[in-house]
Amino acid sequence: MSAHPKRIGFLSFGHWHPAGPHTRSAADALTQSIELAVAAEELGIDGAYFRVHHFERQLAAPYPLLAAIGARTSRIEIGTGVIDMRYENPLYAAEEAAAADLISGGRLQLGISRGTPSPARNGYEAFGYVPAEGGTDADLARRHTAVFRAAIGGSGVARSDPRTTGRSDAVVGLQPLSPGLPDRIWWGSGTRASAVWAAGEGMNLMSSTLLTEDTGVPFDAAQAEQIAQYRAAWAEAGWDRQPRVSISRSVIPLVTDEDRTHFGVGDDGDQVGYVDHQTLARFGRSYTGEPDVIARQLAADAAVQAADTVLLTVPNQLGVEYNTRMLATIAEHVAPAIGWRPAGSAVSS
Template identity: 90%
Template sequence: MRMNAGHPTRIGFLSFGHWHPSGPHTRSAADALIQSIELAVAAEELGIDGAYFRVHHFERQLAAPYPLLAAIGARTSRIEIGTGVIDMRYENPLYAAEEAGAADLIAGGRLQLGISRGTPSPALNGYEAFGYVPAEGTTDADLARQHTAVFRAAIAGAGVAHSDPRTTGRSDAVVGLQPLSPGLGDRIWWGSGTRSSAVWAAQQGMNLMSSTLLTEDTGVPFDQAQAEQIAQFRAAWAEAGWDREPRVSVSRSVIPLVTDEDRMYFGDRDGAEGDQVGYVDAQTLARFGPSFTGEPDVIAAQLANDAAVQAADTLLLTVPNQLGVDYNTRMLSTIAEHVAPAIGWHPATVAAG
């Protein structure tokens, strides 16, 4: 099996979907949703490969992914549509399987679903408010993996309930969910913040969505630690003997400074911001990845030397969604024209019409 030899062949944007009543352009949930659709349409026209969205609960951010994914699928024809990530602790896995199948069919098989345990939330054990409590002796991470197993089995067509003899005439059969979308099972990604969870994802046959932070600090720069994680994932994938090539994505904040407006918003951050090390909660020390702000050619050279960017096949660019569709479209256009080709990427063919 051929493994990715280096540099991204796909580039997408990743939106956190923030809104705030005092924000410059995105002041409501409706703004965040409609602008997300419009940005995906614009990105497809630019030849960008993917439109990805964060999923957060109990915050002024995008939360319910499937209506948004389906709406984008109905408005576009080529671009991949994904999440980064759906917190499986909160999900009814069977209902999620139905929603995912329907959204993927509307999109013509373009969903790329990033799922995982998720990140800390403003709500204490918020998944319990959704009705999901880890079984005694297990953790919330166990809960996420249990939900994931049920979800993946369901989208693959596994039987999930016994047939009712009153309607089927038999009691010895099991029935599965509908609708099923062929190939969706190969387009599930696990959001991983550690080397061990990346190995686990490979063993399960899921693609790898390497997190914007690593919840382990080995003392080496973020990109090198992330590249090590990717290498261990690919080695575990090969050892497992899966018959397809896996996908691997990394995310970076990339802000080219081209106009006076760019410099007004981001000029005080000119230059690469190095790794940051801090606690995401009381016990978890994490290393956060760098961000890149400056002239396009300088950013291109920095990304070309980023070990994890070169190891991945997909680069997700976080966008300042609250600055609106026009600003982010222009920013993505600048990256596509002046930054991304230097790291080996070329725009997708834009469909006529």
């Protein structure tokens, strides 16, 4: 049995392509994302999460989508995995996040981070942001993150104007504010060091789909080690709440001929390769096969045991009906093996 009660959610990259089978435009990707979140909530799934990528045929503007899902649903968590903070105006993002969270009734779980490689070289510069002299793009992301988190927490961010307030010595903060949102920020981490940093900052941990340090051990063991170091650093920091930890997995049950046509016989191991042509990284395996087989395999995954939230990547271009059926199969035949129960059940996590 799992060491931590489990939540499961889906994670969509939001791809579209004009020649795709079901998701041929940005409008398709957005509206189908909303419909899949509604369907997932009806299945008892705990979360609907979305990747954010710029300069690609993928979801790029998260807040309108999150707000729309919040207005159409009542229970399911709504999140990102992750928002690249190098590209963000942190004060505008704070206003957008608070508004979307209020619309959803406080269900946002925002994954933020330095982000991933993009087709545009230093694309954040096109958005008007450059690292400080002598700094890195990672420093830029963390600086934006600090401003964003201060703003959603209610800190003053500008001097008051005496012509309108009668005071020149006060500071004013942004509105609206959404209570509880500061505790629902997650840092996307691909290393042990950044996970420890996130713990010290009081952010939840969203362990990456790849680790940019290969120690030669299997991906799940390396990820479990990262999570253990994060939890230890959290305890040492003395925060007064329990953190959340998520991982993501590609889980494809092969039940129908259509499943087997699309996904074949599966992938039996991790992959090791280079990111940015220079950083060696380890990618986790896919779990593809008969539902009872992958249920046993997932139950033996060390990082699945260590996390409290497992995000299931979905092939969104195959459409809402296909992905709903896939999630239903996972919910009935796979997820119970890792300690998950449907939201609202007597033994729900």
